[in-house]
Amino acid sequence: MACSMMLAFPCVAQQQTPFWIAASQPTRIDLQVSGILKDYASVVALRMPAGRGDAEAVARLRRRASDVPLLMYAWVNRNIAGTPGSTGLSDWIERNPHKYLIASRGGKTIPGFGKVTDAGYRSRMAETIGNAVRKGGYDGVALDLLVRTPRYRPRPLARLCAKEVDFCRAYAEGIDKMLQVLRQSLGQRTILYNGLWNFGPDSVKDQASLLSVADAAIIEYFGGEPEDESASFSSDIQPYLESMVSASADRRVYAFGRGRWSYTDYAEDYARQRYLYAAYLLAAGPHTAFKYHATFQHPTVRGRSGGLSVYPDWRVSLGPAEGRFRAHDGLFTRQYRSGLVAVAPDDGEGGVLSLQGEYYTPEGDRMSGRRVLLPGTGVILQRSAPPERSPLRIDLTGFSDLPGAAMQSENGGRYLSIPAREEGSERLLDIERSMTPRSTVRLSWRPTARHWEFYLRAEVDDPQRRQEFAWVKVTEGGASIIAAPAQPRWPAPSSQKVQRQVGASEVALAPEWASLSVDGRSVFSDSSLSFRRWHGIQFAGPVGLREIRLES
Known part of the structure; x- marks a missing residue:
């Protein structure tokens, strides 16, 4: 299938990723995040609190990732006052709720649901969104929760559908007309909607019909909802595969696989991914992404x-890909020119994969012959061995918008100066969640105070299955694990309960410009927590910074 151009969307390479991001505040879309999106994103749907700072966040993203399509978050069928992005x-x-909200035949309005059946409502909503875009x-x-025919969800409208025979039909027609009017308002700009859901018979097909006007749709729960332990391949994957295959080549379908909200360890999460x-x-093609x-x-x-x-x-x-997927011997498989994929459905009994020749996993493990796949597992195999994972050099440009930070020149070189602060802003380190993570952080830096400290946030496994992250405090005396908080918040001094102190020999520091290294596996070697990945870093004191590298 040829990759066709569609409005603002470029042709999607296999490694490009759709990002639908809900930022807790506009400052979260900083220079580093903008750079990450530039490198990885095929499209960005951005939801963040409107008001102070939102225009600056959009401008930052525009400057750093100018080629990435950027979509404004909105709803057309809900009253979203007071929610982020609204x-x-x-x-x-x-x-004027009585004029613009859905009401029963008795005249009782249903809070939160816009009157898409009304031409005046549709016209005003389309004009409002068009002007804001x-x-x-x-x-x-990017339109959230755009349900066409509410037979199953949302429940307040589903109850109305059950009581009033004509309501569902009229509502579906209203949604169709809403998109048509919005298309007129936006012109050639992109309309993406959430989404495709298998809430009941024919619901995926009904939702996919909106692609006759919209440009792209997301599958919000590919594989099931985060808290749904009853999700299955048959109901939460296979119907979406058919919608991906049947979608027109000039439309986009983005599948969002979902991790669990309940505790999973690092390997469990990776296996689900x-x-x-x-x-x-x-079912992937040039018009899809994951x-x-x-x-x-x-x-x-x-999670x-x-x-x-x-x-x-x-x-x-x-x-x-070389043809469509096949179902055989308890497995679903698809052959690619340079590899293959195989899936054992979680609601099946598993199966045996017979390999013709030698293959390699993404981690470089060699596979050949017959391999048993248990239910709920998948393999991605390539013909050639993957390259070894190389060290990662962090782009310090992404740190330069920290308050008071500035690039400085010295002896023909450049470094980043970060001023003293009581609380630092975290910057990300290894954003790739690999099964072979880089465990050592190396800094080329110069602390400009006699007593200094900074913080590293590690992703960990907890045998008590309670926390996924832990802070590590690094000072001139060594590194110590801070027991709480586990989640990504700056550890206030009152919460800095030291769980384990590491000797200063494990944190080497020399005068002036120094090379400092922290090995995550060593730091956590005697802890009940197991190190898995360096997530982020925060500086609490004045420093000069020339380089940050992560190594295996």
């Missing part, structure tokens, strides 16, 4: 992975 879009609904400099709009990505590859996370939020608030998380599996180069 300020000014629906004030007029609040002022143009004023904000966006390439289009691989299972869902392998399942996605069964993302995996537990939540859309940045920083993440539940291990959030809006910015990426996995190296997505960079595995399999070449073009």
